[in-house]
Structure formats: C-alpha cells, structure tokens
Amino acid sequence: MLTPAEEMGLSGLNLASRVRKAFYQIPEETVVRMIQRIREESTRRHLIYLRDGQVDTIRVLPLPLTVLPDQLAYLHSVCLTVQNALKRLPELYLQDPEIRELLRLLPEEEKWLEDCWGPSQRENNPVFARLDALVDFTSPMWKNTLCFLEPNLSGIGGLHLVPTCEQILADVVMPVLEAQDDRLRLELGQDIRELLMQEVLDHLDALGRKGRNVCFVEPKYAGSGPDEQEELAQYYHNRYGTKVLHADPAELTLRGDEVYYNGDRVDLVYRDYAVADLIALEQQGVDVEPMRTLFRQNRVISSIAAELDQKSIWEVLTDPRFTQKYFTADERQAFRRHVPWTRLLSDRQTILPDGLTGGLLDFVRREQEILVMKPNRAYGGEGVMIGPAVKQAEWESALEQALADKERWVVQRLASIPVSVFPVIGPDGGVHVEPFHVVMGFAATRDGVAILGRASQKQVVNVALRGGMCGVMIGHAPGRLYGPDTTAA
Numbered sequence: 122m123l124t125p126a127e128e129m130g131l132s133g134l135n136l137a138s139r140v141r142k143a144f145y146q147i148p149e150e151t152v153v154r155m156i157q158r159i160r161e162e163s164t165r166r167h168l169i170y171l172r173d174g175q176v177d178t179i180r181v182l183p184l185p186l187t188v189l190p191d192q193l194a195y196l197h198s199v200c201l202t203v204q205n206a207l208k209r210l211p212e213l214y215l216q217d218p219e220i221r222e223l224l225r226l227l228p229e230e231e232k233w234l235e236d237c238w239g240p241s242q243r244e245n246n247p248v249f250a251r252l253d254a255l256v257d258f259t260s261p262m263w264k265n266t267l268c269f270l271e272p273n274l275s276g277i278g279g280l281h282l283v284p285t286c287e288q289i290l291a292d293v294v295m296p297v298l299e300a301q302d303d304r305l306r307l308e309l310g311q312d313i314r315e316l317l318m319q320e321v322l323d324h325l326d327a328l329g330r331k332g333r334n335v336c337f338v339e340p341k342y343a344g345s346g347p348d349e350q351e352e353l354a355q356y357y358h359n360r361y362g363t364k365v366l367h368a369d370p371a372e373l374t375l376r377g378d379e380v381y382y383n384g385d386r387v388d389l390v391y392r393d394y395a396v397a398d399l400i401a402l403e404q405q406g407v408d409v410e411p412m413r414t415l416f417r418q419n420r421v422i423s424s425i426a427a428e429l430d431q432k433s434i435w436e437v438l439t440d441p442r443f444t445q446k447y448f449t450a451d452e453r454q455a456f457r458r459h460v461p462w463t464r465l466l467s468d469r470q471t472i473l474p475d476g477l478t479g480g481l482l483d484f485v486r487r488e489q490e491i492l493v494m495k496p497n498r499a500y501g502g503e504g505v506m507i508g509p510a511v512k513q514a515e516w517e518s519a520l521e522q523a524l525a526d527k528e529r530w531v532v533q534r535l536a537s538i539p540v541s542v543f544p545v546i547g548p549d550g551g552v553h554v555e556p557f558h559v560v561m562g563f564a565a566t567r568d569g570v571a572i573l574g575r576a577s578q579k580q581v582v583n584v585a586l587r588g589g590m591c592g593v594m595i596g597h598a599p600g601r602l603y604g605p606d607t608t609a610a
Contacts, residue, residue, distance in 0.1 A: 123261075126261075126262070126263070126264050127261040127262065129189060129191055129192060129263070130258075130259065130260050130261040130262060130263040130264075131261055132189060133187070133188070133189050133192060133258040133259050133260075133263060134259040134260075134261075136187050136189065136596045136597070137186070137187050137258070137259045139302065139305060140184070140185065140187055140298065140305065140307070140596070141184065142302075143298045143299075143301040143302040143305055144183075144184050144294075144298060144301075144544070145544075146301045147297055147298075147301060149551065149552050151297065152183070152544060152552045153546060153550070153551075153552060155183055155293055155294060155297060156183050156544070156545075156546055156552075158293050159181050159183055159289055159290075159293050159294075160178065160180075160181075162289045162292070162293060163178050163179060163180075163181050163285075163286075163289060164178045166285050166288075166289065167281070167285070167352050168181065168281075168282060168285050168286060168289070168590075179282065179286075179589065179590055180589035180590070181286050181289060181290070181589060181590050181591075181592070182543040182545075182557070182576055182589050182590070182591045183290070183293075183294055183543070183544060184294075184541075184543050184544060184591075185290050185294065185295075185307060185591070185592045185593070185594045186258070186541065186559070186574055186591055186592070186593045186594070187258065187307065187593070187594055187595070187596040188258050188310075188572070188593055188594070188595055188596070189258070189595070189596065189597070190595060190597070192258055192263065193310075193570065193595065195264065196256075196267070196563060196565075196570055197565055197569065197570040199267065199455055199459055200252055200563045200565035200570055201565055201567070202451070202452055202455045203252060203269060203272075203438070203455065203456075203459070203460070204248065204250055204252070204565060206438065206448060206452055206456075207248070207250070207272060207274065207426075207429075207434060208246045208248050208426055209447070210224070210426065210429045210434065210437070211234060211238045211242070211425070211426045211429065212243070213437070213443075213447060214234070214429060215234075215235070215238070217443075219442070219443075220437060220443065223433055223436055223437065223465055224429050224431055224433060224434065224437070225529075226428065226429075227397065227400075229400045230396050230397055230400065230428060233396045233399075233400075233413070233416070233425065233428070234396075234425055234428055234429075236413070236417065237413070237416035237417050237425040238425055238426070239417070239419075241328075241418070241419040242419050242424055242425065242426065245324060245327045245328070245419065246424050246426055247320060247324045247419075247421075247422045247423060247424050248274055248275075248422075248423045248424060248426055248427055249275075249277065249316075249317055249320055249391070249422050249423055249564070249566070250272060250273060250274045250275075250277065250423065250427075250564065250565075251272075251273040251277040251278075251279065251562045251563065251564045251573065252269050252271075252272055252273070252562065252563045252564075252565070253269070253270045253271050253272075253273060253560060253561070253562045254267060254268060254269045254270055254459075254560070254561050254562070254563060255267070255268045255270065255536050255537070255538055255539060255560060255561070256268070256539070256561055257539040264458070265458070266537070266539070267458075267459050268459060268460075268461055268536040269435075269459055269460050269461070270461070270533075270536070270560070271432050271435070271495075272430055272432075272434055272435075273430065273500070273562070274423055274426070274427035274429070274430040275392060275393070275395070275423035275427035275428075275430060276339070276392055276393030276394065276395075276423075277562075277564060278349070278573075279313060279349075279562065279564070279573040280313055280314055280317060280349055280353055281314070281349035281352040281353050281356070282349065282573070282590065283313050283571060283572070283573045283590075284309075284312045284313060284314055284571075285352075286574075286590045286591075286592050287309050287310065287592040287593075287594065288309070289592075290592040290594070291309055291592075291594075295307060305596075306596070306597070307594040307595065307596050308594060308595045308596075309594065309595070310571060310572055310593060310594060310595055311568075311569035311570060311571045312571065313564050313571035313573075314353065314356060314357070315568075316564060316566045316568055316569060316571055317391065317422075318357060318361065318363075319566065319568050320422060320566055321335055321389060321391065321422065324389065324422060325388060325389055328419065328420065330388050330389065330420075332386060332388035333363055333364070333388060334364050334366065334385055334386055334387055334388045334389075335357070335363060335364075335365050335366070335387075335388065335389050335390075335391060336365075336366040336367070336368050336373075336382055336387045336389070336390050336391070337350045337353065337354060337365065337366065337367050337368070337390075337391050337392075337393070338368055338369070338370055338373070338390050338391070338392045338393065338394055338412070339367075339369070339392070339393035339394060340369065340393070340394065340398070341367065341368065341369035341372075350367050350393070351367060353365070354366070354367050364385065366382045366383070366385060366387065368382045368383075370394060370399060370402060370407065370409055370411070370412050371402065371407045371408075373387070373411035373412065374411060375408075375410055375411045375414060378414065378418070380411040380414060380415055387415070387420075388420065389420050389421070389422065390412075390415050390420060390421045390422070391421075391422050392412075392421055392422070392423070394412075395428065396425070396428050399412055399413075430498075431497050431498050432463065432495055432496075432497050432498075432531045432533070433463065433464075433465045433497050433529070433531050435460055435461065435463035435531075435533070436463050436464055436465055436531075438456045438460045439456060439460055439461070439462050439463055440464075440471070440472060441472060442472075444456060461533050461534040461535075461536055462474045462533065462534040463531055463532070463533040463534070464481055464531060464532055464533075465497065465529060465530075465531055466481070466482075466485070466494070466520075466523050466524060466529065466530045466531060466532050467481065467524070467529075468480075468481070468482050468524070469481055474534055481532075482520075482524075485520060485532050486516075486517065486520065488508075489508040489509070489513060489516045490508055490509045490535075491508065491509075491534060491535050492508040492532050492533065492534065492535055493505065493506065493507050493508060493532070493533050493535045494506040494508075494519060494520065494523055494530055494531070494532050494533075495530065495531055495533065496523075496526075496528055496529075496530055497528065497529040497530055497531050498528065498529075499528075506519045507535065508535060509535070538558045538559070538560065539558070539559050540556045540557065540558055540559065541556070541557055541559050541576070541591075542554045542555065542556050542557070543555065543557055543576065543591070555578065556578070557576035557577060557578055557589075557591075558576065558577055558578070558579070559574065559575070559576045559591065560574075560575050560576075561573065561574055561575075561593070562574075562575070572593040573590075574590060574591040574592060574593045575589070575590055575591070576589050576590070576591045577589065
C-alpha cells in the first residue's frame with residue numbers, strides 16, 4: 122500500500138506526464154511559433170538581465186512545470202520553519218561566541234548589527250527571503266528530494282521576473298495546451314509581488330506608520346543584474362495607487378528622524394543593498410546615515426538580521442552543538458530532513474555526516490565525490506566547485522586556494538539536481554528536447570509561498586550565469602493514479 126506522500130508523488134508524476142503529453146501533441150510549427158512569441162513577449166515585458174549595461178532577454182522555457190496544492194502546502198510549512206529559525210540568528214550571534222565565529226562579520230558590519238538590532242526588531246523582524254532548493258515534485262519520495270541549498274535573506278531577485286514568466290506562459294502556452302486536453306487546468310502560483318506588498322503593509326501597521334511611501338533602494342546605476350525595480354514601482358502604483366520611490370542610497374537625505382527622497386518622506390525601504398556595500402559607500406564619502414537611521418527604526422525590509430546571510434548559516438542548523446541547544450524537536454526534524462550537512466572550511470574537528478567526529482579537511486579530501494565547495498558570502502553561482510565534476514588534482518587545488526582565501530568558504534553535502542527535458546529550437550530550425558538541470562527558489566510569508574524556477578544545462582543553475590527560467594504552475598491530480606504515459610479519463 123502506498124503512503125500518502127508516495128501517492129501524492131505519483132499523482133504529481135501523472136499530472137506532469139499529462140501536461141507533457143498534451144504539449145507533444147502540438148504540431149511542430151505551432152511550437153516554433155510559441156517559442157518565438159515567448160521570446161518576443163519576454164523582451165516586451167522587460168524580462169531582462171543587465172550585463173555591463175547591455176540588455177539580455179532572459180530565456181523562458183516553454184513547457185510549464187507543475188506542483189500539487191498539497192505539495193505546495195508542505196513547502197510553505199517547511200520554508201516558514203527554516204526562515205523563522207534564521208530570523209533568530211542575530212540574538213544567537215550576539216550571545217554565543219561559537220556562532221559569532223562561525224558567522225563572523227567584519228568589525229564595521231558587526232557595529233551596524235549591534236547598533237541596529239533592538240527591541241523593535243526582536244518583536245517585529247521583517248525578513249523577505251528566498252530559499253534556493255532542489256525538489257522533484259514527480260518522485261514518489263518527493264519530500265525526501267527537498268533540499269535547501271542556501272538562503273537569500275535580502276534583495277532577492279525575481280520579484281518582477283517570476284510573475285512575468287508565469288503570465289507569459291499562461292498567455293502563450295496554456296490556451297494551446299488546453300486545446301489538446303480540454304480537462305487540463307493549470308493555475309498561476311502565488312504572486313511574489315503581492316506577498317511582498319502584504320509584508321510591507323503588515324509591517325507599517327505593526328510600526329504604527331500611517332504613511333505608505335515605500336522606497337526601493339538598490340545600486341540604481343550599477344548597470345548589471347536583474348532590472349526589476351522600475352517595473353515593480355509601476356506595478357504597485359497601478360495596482361494599489363501606492364507611491365513607490367526608487368533610489369540609490371546616496372540619494373536619500375535625513376531631516377531630524379525622517380528620511381526623504383526628492384522631497385518625499387520615506388516610510389519604509391525595501392532594500393537590495395548589503396551593509397558591506399553601504400560601508401564601502403561611506404568610505405567613498407557618501408552620507409549613509411539615512412539608511413542607518415532606517416535600520417535603527419526598523420523601517421527596512423529585510424531587516425538588519427539579513428546581514429547574517431551566509432552559507433555557513435546551514436552549519437548552525439546541522440550541527441547538534443547548536444540544534445540541541447537552540448531549536449525545538451520539530452525544527453530539528455525539518456533541518457535533518459531538508460538542510461544539507463554544511464561546514465565552514467578550516468582545519469578542525471567537527472561532526473561529519475555520519476554523526477561521528479572527525480577531521481574536516483581529511484574528510485573533504487577523501488569524500489570529493491559527495492561534496493561541493495562554495496564561497497561563503499558570494500552569490501550568483503560564483504566559484505561553486507562540484508566534487509564529482511572535477512579531477513582530484515583540481516579539487517585539491519581548489520581546497521588549498523579556499524583555505525588561503527581571506528573570504529571564507531564552505532563545504533556542503535552534494536544533493537542530486539533534478540533534470541527535466543524541455544523543447545528547444547535546434548540549429549536546423551526544428552524542435553528538439555534537451556535535458557536541463559532545475560533549481561527552485563521559494564519565497565514564503567505567512568500568506569503563501571511563491572516559486573522561482575530556474576533551468577540550465579550546466580550543473581550550476583543561475584540566471585546570472587545565463588540560465589533560463591521555467592514557470593511552475595499549480596495543477597490538480599487525476600481522480601486516480603495512472604501510469605506516466607497515460608492520460609486520466
């Protein structure tokens with residue numbers, strides 16, 4: 122007899138198979154036109170990534186992935202469990218020297234944390250995060266495939282990209298799919314923009330702020346990265362009539378206890394700016410006191426707590442020294458099941474994946490095939506070294522370089538990356554199917570969870586590395602289970 126989780130996984134497999142069967146019944150010339158139109162709509166709807174000031178349209182894969190409502194509910198619960206644990210890290214950092222060494226900040230960053238963490242942040246700690254993860258919704262053991270790779274606690278990419286990608290597929294692909302299978306119904310997932318705005322409104326209410334002027338603060342003139350903030354500001358203005366400002370930190374001014382941008386008072390900031398970058402600005406002569414004031418007054422999303430956004434956070438959640446001391450039995454169960462063993466790289470003894478204590482460096486050299494090395498505070502897929510993908514000499518060299526690097530590195534238990542096949546237009550102009558590695562990003566609040574789907578033919582999956590996006594849509598299981606190559610009646 123199947124367990125409920127196994128039955129759900131098989132239902133997910135049947136739903137995905139039904140979608141694929143409908144898609145591959147579409148005539149090839151229609152598929153070619155759809156892919157071309159998706160590209161045109163992606164450009165028109167500003168689904169772009171800036172690379173040194175040059176506009177690059179992000180690739181959207183035409184076949185939607187699917188998730189069941191019950192799978193989504195489980196994801197939501199687990200994501201909130203992990204996020205709520207991470208939001209407590211400032212308190213642990215300030216009181217536990219071992220955690221402080223593990224998540225060590227630069228002295229200037231630590232001063233900001235000490236200065237800007239207080240009673241208001243303890244009571245209302247707004248962190249709008251994205252947890253990057255692997256999961257295979259079509260596996261009978263799908264829950265066991267859920268593995269959180271790393272946290273992103275502030276300035277998360279995808280706020281405009283995710284709903285735009287999903288809407289393009291809904292407009293271009295879904296009508297054609299439904300024409301092939303008139304009982305197939307897929308729904309758009311939770312809109313990440315709506316989740317963020319609800320967090321903003323809830324936090325303003327918690328602070329007792331009557332104003333509703335929200336300012337998006339980012340490196341406004343950088344010329345690199347996802348280009349989303351202007352589109353977001355327009356969306357919120359059109360939908361809510363809310364005045365959404367868009368500023369570089371250098372453009373903010375301070376009058377008494379209030380911060381202004383171009384004469385408008387700022388009630389709350391959503392930031393895509395790390396404190397380390399603010400410190401660098403200050404060293405260049407920029408007045409960053411307006412941002413410091415907003416942090417102190419708890420008027421920034423994500424809060425100062427997000428400065429502990431490091432991959433070594435996972436060591437806090439996977440080392441019994443900390444989990445037994447600071448987290449509940451339910452939290453520990455979620456960590457054991459879904460957070461991979463992770464350790465900050467150094468020459469020391471630690472608890473290894475088998476639960477025994479041993480030398481970390483000996484283990485890293487010996488178990489290359491099951492490990493991955495990453496820079497602790499980098500992002501965008503930078504520097505990731507996958508053990509089984511390189512020769513032993515390269516692994517040894519990378520390990521020595523990581524140990525010598527002033528920027529610290531982590532080593533992590535390698536998780537299996539799900540692979541899906543997607544239709545693409547080949548050099549001959551025809552449609553071919555090719556395999557892509559798929560990674561998810563989950564942005565969860567108490568109101569729901571949004572999904573960022575990314576796909577690449579490289580094992581390091583990231584839009585910054587020219588990976589593509591895949592829409593994840595909510596579907597419903599057939600009334601009973603069918604084999605993967607059949608369709609529900």
